Amino acid sequence: MDDIGIWHVVKGNQPLRLRKSVLPNEKQLEDWIESDPTLIAPGLRAVRRQVPLGRKALDLLGVEEPGTWVLCELKKMTLEREVFAQALDYFARMRELNIDDFRKLVTESQGFQSGACRDLIERALEREEEDHERAMRIVLVGVDVKEELDRMVNVMVRDFKVPIQICTFSAIKSPMDDGLILMRDISEDVDVDEISQGQGTTYDQRMESVTNNFKSNGTDVWLQKVLNIVASNQNLHAAPRKLSLMIAPERHHGRYLIYLTPRKSGVYASFGYEALQEFFPSADLDLLAGLPGDAIFDSEQALVDWVQTISNAIGINASNSNTDEKIWNGKDWYFSFGQGPDGRNWDDAVEHGFVSAGGGDWYSRTLKSLPVGANIFVRIPKKGYVGWGITTGEAMPQNEFSFVEGKPLRGDYEHGNSEPEYFVPVSWKKTVPESKAFDETGLFANENSACRLRDPKTVEKLHSYFGVPANY
DSSP: TTOOOOOOOOSSSSOOOEEEEOOOOHHHHHHHHHHHHGGGGOOOOOEEEEEEEETTTEEEEEEETTTTTEEEEEOSSSOOOHHHHHHHHHHHHHHHSSSSHHHHHTTTGGGOOHHHHHHHHHHHHHHHHHTTOEEEEEEEEEEEOOOHHHHHHHHHHHHHHHOEEEEEEEEEEEETTTSSEEEEEOOOOOOHHHHHTTTOOOOHHHHHHEEEEEETTTOOHHHHHHHHHHHTTTTTEEOOSSSSSSEEEETOTTSEEEEEETTTTTHHHHEEEHHHHHHHHHHOOOGGOOOOOOOESHHHHHHHHHHHHHHHHHHGGGGGGOOGOOOOOEEEEEEEEOOOTOOOOOHHHHHEEEEEEEESSSHHHHHTOOOOOEEEEEETTEEEEEEEEEOOOOEEEGGGGGGTTTOOOSSOOTTTOOOOEEEEEEEEEEEEOOOOOOOOOOOOOOOSEEEEEOOOHHHHHHHHHHHOOOOO
């Protein structure tokens, strides 16, 4: 950061240069990453801290779609070659664990994990039980990196295909002198599945290997029809993996959007909603309402329709449709609080401080994407906006949500299909009864439980109605 200058500019005033500061202690950095693992990588979920491996402990273990384990070693200092050797030792020890010992290692800290994390852990373990290799990568986190370590990592990735990244953080003083501005620098993404296929394989060779794997259960024709959909959408890229096909955004071939794996009964498909939000903010989410986030398809047409629906929602011109007026302000979220005579009750949510959704993976998936500290504006479908609040925790199933434990509820939060209701705790700033819901023609509305609120007109109207401070 020595050669980078950063200034805070207030209209009409002289630019004020921001000065370097120091990061907090190692534990605080670990706390931050535990609370928000996306500081390291988009879509990363925290699994466990201080993971016992031999006589030492890995600082943080995470998991990301479609089932990759991320070993994070944190140092509140300049990264040197010793941390590389330490991380490789952890990597080797985890790779040597049998599936039973590994399952115990990643599940015995369930209280630490969010509901979304537990779901992903189970899918990752299922992948391994389906004869996939245990996919792992290393992230070394510090405040700077010695040239010798940087050189070692580059050689190990380029020539020996070791899945390792370097992530460094810097801090500068806030212009309001009320904290820090955190800056991150991370090395190029590591494609774990591609690395596992070894050196010297071309794209066509990898695709042929995947096609042969789909042919083993008679779904290679299904695969070809999916590839035709991808080829017709300039925003999508087909990325062959060792046994599966990953469909990624064209702008980032290493990010998971769709993952397809042949099974005895058909094709297992999963959908990365986080990547959709990040790379296709203008996607038509209405088309995706009710679409399963993951499923095993036993018919060709059902799979093709599922992939085509996602492609249609993205659109062939999505990369050109994110205009400046639709840029997210980084703060505001929309939440749809569906209720009825035999379902959720808004008075419950206000009294006990929560929002909820559930009854299936699609409905709870978007709710699980809400970060802690999100500013949510809640809308009751066909009624209008009824509340503004700040989330104070992650999504959790009803049986773990202590806010309502033992308290009488007016609504019914059980589902006939046995799928759980998920709750997110909220500190309400302002709420109104359903009878006084705020609604106007043209205000943003969506069937998904939660999404980023990007519509500038709606943001302006809601800020005014709920009295949101200018500097909140």
